[in-house]
Amino acid sequence: MPELPEVEVTRLSLLPYLINHKVDRATILIPKLRYPIDAQLSKKIQGATITAINRRSKYLIINTTQGSLMVHLGMTGTLTIKPPNTPLTKHDHAYFSVGSHRLVYNDPRRFGALIWANPDDEESCFLPFFKKLGIEPFDPSFDGNYLWHHAHTRGQAIKPLLLGGEIVVGIGNIYASEALFKAGILPQRSAKRISKQRYHTLAHTIQNTLHHAIELGGSTLKDFQHGTEKNGYFQIHHQVYDREHEPCYRCHTPIKRIRQGQRSTFYCPHCQH
Numbered sequence: 418m419p420e421l422p423e424v425e426v427t428r429l430s431l432l433p434y435l436i437n438h439k440v441d442r443a444t445i446l447i448p449k450l451r452y453p454i455d456a457q458l459s460k461k462i463q464g465a466t467i468t469a470i471n472r473r474s475k476y477l478i479i480n481t482t483q484g485s486l487m488v489h490l491g492m493t494g495t496l497t498i499k500p501p502n503t504p505l506t507k508h509d510h511a512y513f514s515v516g517s518h519r520l521v522y523n524d525p526r527r528f529g530a531l532i533w534a535n536p537d538d539e540e541s542c543f544l545p546f547f548k549k550l551g552i553e554p555f556d557p558s559f560d561g562n563y564l565w566h567h568a569h570t571r572g573q574a575i576k577p578l579l580l581g582g583e584i585v586v587g588i589g590n591i592y593a594s595e596a597l598f599k600a601g602i603l604p605q606r607s608a609k610r611i612s613k614q615r616y617h618t619l620a621h622t623i624q625n626t627l628h629h630a631i632e633l634g635g636s637t638l639k640d641f642q643h644g645t646e647k648n649g650y651f652q653i654h655h656q657v658y659d660r661e662h663e664p665c666y667r668c669h670t671p672i673k674r675i676r677q678g679q680r681s682t683f684y685c686p687h688c689q690h
């Protein structure tokens with residue numbers, strides 16, 4: 418599932434191909450993904466010049482001179498630049514001719530979203546998706562104090578609390594396990610039983626983990642130029658995630674796996690407390 422780093426890398430990968438370019442033609446092949454797609458989308462976006470691509474949590478917002486297109490990749494979505502005459506592949510649901518390239522939305526499970534907003538409707542169309550979201554992990558006001566302030570009164574275990582996205586967005590299952598390991602915090606520890614000092618450490622490890630993943634994804638960007646479809650999906654070198662029974666890199670204790678909510682959590686019972 419695309420997490421914040423993958424979405425950010427997708428955004429970065431698209432910028433050089435889309436900004437200041439015109440959408441000559443748009444073809445929408447299915448009527449709905451997670452939500453119905455505006456039946457007039459092709460008409461509304463045709464001829465528009467793309468002016469910016471922004472990201473809020475895992476939503477990409479493509480601003481144009483005629484309105485804005487919000488894209489969510491859902492569980493399996495990709496947004497890829499391809500040469501203009503590339504044959505369509507299975508699960509290509511929409512494509513846009515932009516400058517001398519083609520922008521293709523592919524999504525086998527169709528949990529993604531393409532939502533159009535006319536210039537005056539952007540707030541009312543997009544805001545409902547954002548109202549429960551916490552701040553961005555790279556927002557200047559996100560730090561240990563912020564995290565402590567919002568978490569230390571909560572009785573919930575720290576990992577599902579981070580995963581919920583109400584305090585800070587972008588910490589998916591993999592990144593939560595990794596950031597907690599680096600901070601030495603047990604994932605099942607109650608959020609109100611973590612010191613302010615440790616929240617400072619955690620804020621740092623969250624940012625480092627996400628930043629590292631974005632950098633790693635960024636290094637795959639050159640593949641885009643060759644149309645090889647590698648869409649910025651990448652594996653960070655996990656310290657604990659998906660390493661059950663394997664030795665901890667720090668202390669050689671076997672990594673443990675537990676279930677929290679519906680998700681797997683990985684941790685080192687010796688390094689994390």
Ligand SMILES: [Zn+2]
Nearest residue numbers: 665668685688
């Ligand atoms: Zn360990």
